Amino acid sequence: MISQVHIKNFKSIVDLTIDLGRVNLFIGENGSGKSNILEAVAFASSGTRVDMLNSDLFAKGVRVSKPELYSSAFKEESADIEFNFVIDGHSVLCQYNFDNHWYDLFPARFSQRYRIFLSEFGKYINADSPDFNLSNIIIKPETPQTIRTNISEEAELLENYNKYRLNSYLTNYMIYSPENSSLRKFEEEGQVKPVGVKGEGLFSLLKSMAEDSGTFEKIKDQLEAIDWFEDFAIPSNLLSNEYKIIIRDRYIGDIEYFDQRSANEGFLFLLFYIVLFSSKKTPQFFAIDNIEASFNPKLCSKLINILVELSRKNNKQVLMTTHNPATLDGLDLNDPEQRLFVVRRNIDGHTIVTRISEKPKLTMPMKLSEMWTKGLLGGLPDNF
Numbered sequence: 001m002i003s004q005v006h007i008k009n010f011k012s013i014v015d016l017t018i019d020l021g022r023v024n025l026f027i028g029e030n031g032s033g034k035s036n037i038l039e040a041v042a043f044a045s046s047g048t049r050v051d052m053l054n055s056d057l058f059a060k061g062v063r064v065s066k067p068e069l070y071s072s073a074f075k076e077e078s079a080d081i082e083f084n085f086v087i088d089g090h091s092v093l094c095q096y097n098f099d100n101h102w103y104d105l106f107p108a109r110f111s112q113r114y115r116i117f118l119s120e121f122g123k124y125i126n127a128d129s130p131d132f133n134l135s136n137i138i139i140k141p142e143t144p145q146t147i148r149t150n151i152s153e154e155a156e157l158l159e160n161y162n163k164y165r166l167n168s169y170l171t172n173y174m175i176y177s178p179e180n181s182s183l184r185k186f187e188e189e190g191q192v193k194p195v196g197v198k199g200e201g202l203f204s205l206l207k208s209m210a211e212d213s214g215t216f217e218k219i220k221d222q223l224e225a226i227d228w229f230e231d232f233a234i235p236s237n238l239l240s241n242e243y244k245i246i247i248r249d250r251y252i253g254d255i256e257y258f259d260q261r262s263a264n265e266g267f268l269f270l271l272f273y274i275v276l277f278s279s280k281k282t283p284q285f286f287a288i289d290n291i292e293a294s295f296n297p298k299l300c301s302k303l304i305n306i307l308v309e310l311s312r313k314n315n316k317q318v319l320m321t322t323h324n325p326a327t328l329d330g331l332d333l334n335d336p337e338q339r340l341f342v343v344r345r346n347i348d349g350h351t352i353v354t355r356i357s358e359k360p361k362l363t364m365p366m367k368l369s370e371m372w373t374k375g376l377l378g379g380l381p382d383n384f
Helices: 034-047 054-059 106-124 145-157 166-171 202-209 213-223 265-278 297-313 325-330 368-373
Strands: 002-010 013-019 023-027 081-087 090-097 101-103 125-127 137-139 229-233 246-249 285-288 317-321 338-345 351-356
Touching (some): 013 034, 034 054, 034 351, 202 265, 213 265, 265 297, 297 317, 297 325
Parallel strands (some): 023 338, 285 317
Antiparallel strands (some): 002 013, 081 090, 090 101, 229 246, 338 351
């Protein structure tokens, strides 16, 4: 997992360090910079491909604008944007300047070097891990001495490859903001596979997941958070390019099944999030903007419980924003993997972040949702 992210000179962020857990929830007033944090990570993620295009940013869920508008608004001139990520104890620096190129972008360079190394010398070595380093490489006995020397020289240069695993972890990062219309379509597939940022491709992914009956049944179990839900299935007579589910409402006996066009949007959003956190094909690290959209307040709390459990089980890490106080009640602040952050603008307008590591001590017990609405956590407007 990524344990820390440091962002410099990105939009409203001048210099910000955040220590992350597995499930990270950001709250704050409108315009405080919550989405800027999610987009900063997406911006760095696009850079791991060396050439960054607006189409890549858009596909990742970033609000695309002129290049100079990504740079800090608090500098007289466009400043280089800088990111530093700590993953598995290793620090990786990424920088971007406004000649429109990345530099010091070690992950992409080393990934390419590593692929060249394996293609050139792969038949002469054994390694017990896909993360190459000198400690796990074994040169085969029949390898000629001249090639042994070359392997050793290259291996010395690539010894720290483990440090650059961030490339594969970060590259697929996306900011999901599912939309009701995208979650109802039969044929919709996203620009990015397996699912797009608006939920495109959900039913195509579900169709492929139906082959694993165990996972499919667990998805159904989680959907029981919706009171009326009884069952859903993939029709057996679908064409290869047709994607559809049929759903059963336990209160309606006359209509045995209906499809996603007739389902309420709360059900579709919940289904999307459960699949996102359950599939091996979806990113390990991603973000969700406005996680509470389309949910009853109590279901918001239950959703967080479900997603915490799924993130642990399926090794997912997520950044989320919310404006619904009830969402906070699904968090357990005694668990270091679950983190709550308050985002605000300081007196100079810079985005800053404070972690709430424990509930404030009060004479009367109070839920986190109540604490937020009463102003005890911050993250509320104070100008009216």
